[in-house]
Amino acid sequence: MKGKTVKIVRRRRVLPLVLLVGLAFVSVLATEFFVASIVMNMQKNDNLAETEAFLEVPEDVLPSINMSFKKVTDGGENIDVEVPEKHGIIYLTFDDGPGPYTNILLDILKHYGVRATFFVTGSGDDAVLLREYEEGHAIGLHTFSHQYSYIYRNVDNFINDLVKVQERVKRVTGQTTMLMRFPGGSSNTISTRYDGGKRIMSRLVDEVEKRGFVYFDWNIVSGDAGETTKTEEVYTNVVNKLGDGEYIVLQHDVKDFSVAAVEKIIQYGYEHGYDFATLNAESFNAHHGVNN
Ligand SMILES: [Zn+2]
Structure with missing residues (x-):
């Protein structure tokens, strides 16, 4: 009998505790999602900035790679694809x-x-x-x-x-x-x-x-x-x-x-x-x- 009483008391205390932990968990998840979305946006902006910076480089600064190309024609569809020519x-x-x-x-x-x-x-x-x-x-x-x-x-x-x-x-x-x-x-x-x-x-x-x-x-x-x-x-x-x-x-x-x-x-x-x-x-x- 004594043991049973103790159990009931524990359950009453445990229930609010479970709710508290659950709430905390949900709020942590929400915060993480929020932070992650901010970081992703920052990365997007970084990538955009990099791309823009790249595009702004004048052509004569870019490495002058002497890449020659040959046309590859697909037999059936006649699609021309430009690919680097392997010498x-x-x-x-x-x-x-x-x-x-x-x-x-x-x-x-x-x-x-x-x-x-x-x-x-x-x-x-x-x-x-x-x-x-x-x-x-x-x-x-x-x-x-x-x-x-x-x-x-x-x-x-x-x-x-x-x-x-x-x-x-x-x-x-x-x-x-x-x-x-x-x-x-x-x-x-x-x-x-x-x-x-x-x-x-x-x-x-x-x-x-x-x-x-x-x-x-x-x-x-x-x-x-x-x-x-x-x-x-x-x-x-x-x-x-x-x-x-x-x-x-x-x-x-x-x-x-x-x-x-x-x-x-x-x-x-x-x-x-x-x-x-x-x-x-x-x-x-x-x-x-x-x-x-
Ligand atoms: Zn030798």
């Missing part, structure tokens, strides 16, 4: 690293969302090689030693050195890559100095292809291998060669002046309707003629 694809490639400037280069590539292809050697830090891989760049092989006098002496030397760098990449990244580039390119004739005139490049091309490697040369020379040490010239050497098509650009990430040209090359590429992509076994390729 092609740029495959940025960097040989001889990782090196002291590779991290700077990786920062630039990351900033612009560009992925490149690195043909690596035995040099540089494993951590930088791992970063290249983890940030989505393609890793190719460029021999471990890059010593012409050793790798171009005979086929065995070359294959051993190639497999050695392949094992490095596997150890660091976990990936077995079959992409490769010959030091000096497949058309190099320096190799004739070291093999005693036995047509080493012809035999190497056959051998690497027999083993399933895919080798890449290039169709745009940046000039950073000896022709120039000027960033501006690296830039113009690259962009002046671009037309409609696909382009494998040769650069070296062990050269600071060459790495310094990359940002402007990327900006030019984007402004002129190019995409950037990594090389792979099925992608576009550029092969030089073998000369020996």
Whole structure:
């Protein structure tokens, strides 16, 4: 009996309490809605102000993007749509690293969302090689030693050195890559100095292809291998060669002046309707003629 009485008393006290809490809840909701609508209006006004400010910018202050357009006609409806014309694809490639400037280069590539292809050697830090891989760049092989006098002496030397760098990449990244580039390119004739005139490049091309490697040369020379040490010239050497098509650009990430040209090359590429992509076994390729 005692317990029951207590219960009734509690209910009488609880009912006004529930009403109070309910009222408080409703008023909080109303206040929040009110505040939210004010904030939304403020944002609308902000957006409007931004739009107006944008429209007020004189045309000559706006970035002059040289975007060209082509007409796409829908077969059935004959609807003309103006879309930016894509001139092609740029495959940025960097040989001889990782090196002291590779991290700077990786920062630039990351900033612009560009992925490149690195043909690596035995040099540089494993951590930088791992970063290249983890940030989505393609890793190719460029021999471990890059010593012409050793790798171009005979086929065995070359294959051993190639497999050695392949094992490095596997150890660091976990990936077995079959992409490769010959030091000096497949058309190099320096190799004739070291093999005693036995047509080493012809035999190497056959051998690497027999083993399933895919080798890449290039169709745009940046000039950073000896022709120039000027960033501006690296830039113009690259962009002046671009037309409609696909382009494998040769650069070296062990050269600071060459790495310094990359940002402007990327900006030019984007402004002129190019995409950037990594090389792979099925992608576009550029092969030089073998000369020996
Ligand atoms: Zn090289």
